Amino acid sequence: MESLFLALQEKAIACKQRIVLPESLEPRTLTAANQALAREVAHVILIGKKDEILAHAEQLGLNYIERARFIDPADDEAIEPLAQLLWELRKSKGMTIEQAREQARNPLYLGCLLIKHGDADAQVAGAINTTGNVLRAAFQVLKTAPGISSVSGAFIMLLPPGTPYGENGILVMGDCAVIPDPDAEQLAQIAVLTERTARDLAGIDPKVAMLSFSTKGSAKHERVTKVVEATRLAREMNPDMAIDGELQADAALVSSVATLKAPDSAIAGNANVLIFPSLEVGNIAYKLVQRLGGATAVGPILQGLAAPVNDLSRGCNADEIYKTILITCNQAISKAK
Numbered sequence: 001m002e003s004l005f006l007a008l009q010e011k012a013i014a015c016k017q018r019i020v021l022p023e024s025l026e027p028r029t030l031t032a033a034n035q036a037l038a039r040e041v042a043h044v045i046l047i048g049k050k051d052e053i054l055a056h057a058e059q060l061g062l063n064y065i066e067r068a069r070f071i072d073p074a075d076d077e078a079i080e081p082l083a084q085l086l087w088e089l090r091k092s093k094g095m096t097i098e099q100a101r102e103q104a105r106n107p108l109y110l111g112c113l114l115i116k117h118g119d120a121d122a123q124v125a126g127a128i129n130t131t132g133n134v135l136r137a138a139f140q141v142l143k144t145a146p147g148i149s150s151v152s153g154a155f156i157m158l159l160p161p162g163t164p165y166g167e168n169g170i171l172v173m174g175d176c177a178v179i180p181d182p183d184a185e186q187l188a189q190i191a192v193l194t195e196r197t198a199r200d201l202a203g204i205d206p207k208v209a210m211l212s213f214s215t216k217g218s219a220k221h222e223r224v225t226k227v228v229e230a231t232r233l234a235r236e237m238n239p240d241m242a243i244d245g246e247l248q249a250d251a252a253l254v255s256s257v258a259t260l261k262a263p264d265s266a267i268a269g270n271a272n273v274l275i276f277p278s279l280e281v282g283n284i285a286y287k288l289v290q291r292l293g294g295a296t297a298v299g300p301i302l303q304g305l306a307a308p309v310n311d312l313s314r315g316c317n318a319d320e321i322y323k324t325i326l327i328t329c330n331q332a333i334s335k336a337k
Helices: 002-014 027-038 050-059 076-093 097-103 107-116 131-141 184-200 222-237 249-253 255-261 279-292 318-336
Strands: 017-021 042-047 069-071 122-125 152-158 170-174 208-211 243-247 273-275 296-303 309-311
Touching: 002 318, 017 027, 017 107, 017 318, 027 042, 027 050, 027 318, 042 107, 076 097, 076 107, 076 131, 107 122, 107 131, 122 318, 131 309, 152 184, 152 279, 170 184, 170 279, 184 208, 184 222, 184 273, 184 296, 184 318, 208 222, 208 249, 222 243, 243 249, 249 255, 279 296, 296 309, 296 318, 309 318
Parallel strands: 017 042, 017 122, 042 069, 122 309, 170 273, 208 243, 208 273
Antiparallel strands: 152 170, 152 296
């Protein structure tokens, strides 16, 4: 696990990104920000009053927070161009300029507006805000990336030493966090985005399995048909992607089973990226692998937004926030290529 994050840290240091942390008075977030500043992995932007944030940092014994950039939501001069930007984005939905000025002071929206305005690269939030609030600001301000209609969430699963599955003990799974029942096009997008996450963040050569309860026509059902169609669409979206489906989980992961069930598949038995047909399957599966298999789950890593925004668990610790900052930095680096 640590080798993965050391590699992400080295890339972040080499190509520093501007990361907004809107929950700037939250102790775990401040501690993670201090670590990021001390190790020089990012240009950290904190939302709030500088004196108040520095006073909190002093109470926590944090010595590097003063290196951050501070944006005060009460600073009319700083907020006005961002409020104008928000009004332009939302006036067709009925938003007035007065409403835009008020909403632009919300730290979650302010962070996304800084990204949209070109003053920041990415945002990490969710230690004290709900996933819904974090995503709502991102959807309304940043929207999805070109050609993508849906945001999804992937997990990097770091398996215990000696586990024969994945690549170097790494599996990447999606979608485990966002879309309850994706249609074939959404599922294809999930596959393409998760393949990119596996390559750019997990550092593996992705081999994507589109999972189902059927392998190569062994069962007939509309849910199987959806996976088959999604596999076809994903190949159209990214012809260079190594992908196959529909495959059962054992056929995707176990070479002896693959030989019996899908002997002509280059992916079966070798998959390291698993795409689930629905959110309930993905969410249950990653939690079972985590709890019963002893794996470490890194994520959810949000995919498909026009700029990286990642959501934290409200039960997270400072180290998990720091690692999410590293992931988000690397997403921003990949987007800039």
